[in-house]
Amino acid sequence: MLRTPPPERGGTGGGPHRVAIVGTGGIAHTHAAALRELGDRVRLVAAIDVDTPLARQFAQRCGIADTYASLADTLAHAPPDVVHICTPPRSHAALAAACLRAGVVPVIEKPPTMSLTELDELVALERESGVRAACVFQHRFGSAAARLRDLVAAGALGRPLVAAANTYWFRDDAYFAVPWRGSWQMEGGGPTMGHGIHQFDLLLSVLGGWSEVTAIVGTLARPTETEDVSMALVRFDNGAMATVANSVVSPRETSYVRVDFERATVEVEHLYGYDDTDWTLTPAPGHRVPPQWDSGGEGNASGHAAQFRAVYDALDAGAPPPVTLAEARLTMELVAAIYASAFTRRPVRRGELGTTSPFTVHMGGRPQDRHPEVAAA
Template sequence: MTRPRGRLRAAVVGTGAIAHGSHLPALADHCAEVELVAAVDVNTAQLDAFRAAAGNGVDGFTRLDEMLATARPDLVLLGSPPAFHREQTVEVLRAGAWVLCEKPLCLSLAEYDAIAAAEGPDGSPGPYASVVFQHRYGSGAAHARALLTTGQLGTPLVAHCQTTWYRDGAYYAVPWRGRWSSEGGGPAMGHGIHQMDLLLHLLGDWAEIRAMAGRLVHDVESEDVSTALVRFANGTMATVVNSVVSPHEVSRIRIDCSDATVELTHLYGHSNADWVYTPAPHAAADERRVETWRTPAADLPSSHSAQLESVLAAMRAGTRPPGSGPDARRTLEFVAALYKAAFTGMPVRAGEITSDDPYYTAMHGGHPAWAPADTAGGHR
């Protein structure tokens, strides 16, 4: 699909809180490059409220196909519930538009591969589908990744990835939450996936995972806590904790390298001030080196706006955007492997979940009931 020379045309599908609070400000930040022309929602009251907040010129639709045929957008931002993501993403791609979709992009590796089949072939100008992993973006994450991948912090040795949040019963009263068929999983799939994606973005390919999952508090189908031990391809060993039963909420990544520890502590977004570098005793005397760790070139917070900027640049260039293709699939495979390891009690290796594996088509591996009395794999 040839990209237009003028402003790109964008549409939003799903006009709830994420569209108001994140997509609308991101589009406003890039209004010189992209124009919001349409919005879609079956809830007409919610749709009207979004259009009023967006300003004049945004057409409203209750059907995705009608919007695509009438508005002919270049880019569609999907903020609908996860169960609709695969179908809507494929429909948008087949209409020739690019997609920026809220996590999870889909509910299984099988769905991901169906989306990949609807994209333009690699090396083509698209269209492509990218998943919202906004924690990868911003100057702090870019700086840390550059330091790690070039060896400036020494060899990565030990890591910790933590998403310990709190969600009450009212949160799970929303019908699609906590169900395998509509959310794809619990905090590993719907909450901790952001920090796990960032961990993979910083450390690269994972090799092996062992895990446990538990339903400790909430009366839902999926887990509300998971833990994992991970070995990366580069030898780094890591722990991962995902929870929605933790009153003191925090998102955290820590990576201990041979020359320094890098730590990120935040909740829903980070800036340079949230990244801390602690030199090892033998490296502390090199003040100039330590200062380069602590001074990124700019201070751009992580956000939907930061990720949208990269997507728009890829659209202009006609190249695959970050957070798509094999890059994003690696994160989804990691989550599927975490669930398989937890439910089978066995270690899972990268590349193990192929099309004949039950965890390829569903994160629960064919066991959606997951009775609390079943103690296999460490859950109650």
């Protein structure tokens, strides 16, 4: 298919942002629905998938005129302004790199890359191209989380002391029958990398830099070469300590983040996304709920729509879109450190995993090694 790109690119007064989606499986429908909420600010112009019938079905459902079998064809014939990368994790880095080289903004589903090495290579490519990528960590963008970060920045709750980020989800054996799931080579890790990352990314957005982690992992019940459970103890630069639990074997599913400050406990419990009603703030004895906490009603729910509004607001303003690769590195380094700590059976400090560390190059360390804790059930 040969198309002539329009003379003007989208945004900043040049019309709607022209958007392509690469990978037309389940998460692509979430992206498309969230983009539709932006109205005429964006225009979906291409659906891209190696599975041509799937791409055509997706395009028909979403009202997209053009389909392509590869991102390379799209960039060569009709480059959009933004590409949403919704493929399995293995291909994220290569597709984002192709976008950056073409001057196109990539919006990358989690995890943004398979390793810290890939992430750092993309950061270097951003500098060369002058284009910034956005990483999808949508739980940062609910209004309650934003208010909490404002309260923390203002010191209204006192010092953070104790925290928890728990992802107790359930995925049965059939879930892992999809060839790329549960594979170090294709998915990059288990629930630490692909499920719980949302909750502890939210926690990190509130508490900031972490300094040390001690972790264990195991494959307890699922037919996967990665872990199906991980547990970590995390110390933060500000002195706070947290537990981080990630599971895909838990029948009663819940996603839970809690932070105990000197003057209040703040909690959110949900499953795949929260709104203001899912949060509670319990003041310590002798203290009151800060007036800034009460918005007077429901605000913005977390989710892709909330983050995409922020992404396209930034693009309209000529600013880097949230969350940049550099901002996502804090979270990705914690993933790598959890695996490194579990497999080496020792604490791992932030910054300790240098460029030559096997856990920098590959989340599981050396992929040819079989760790006894992570053996197929």
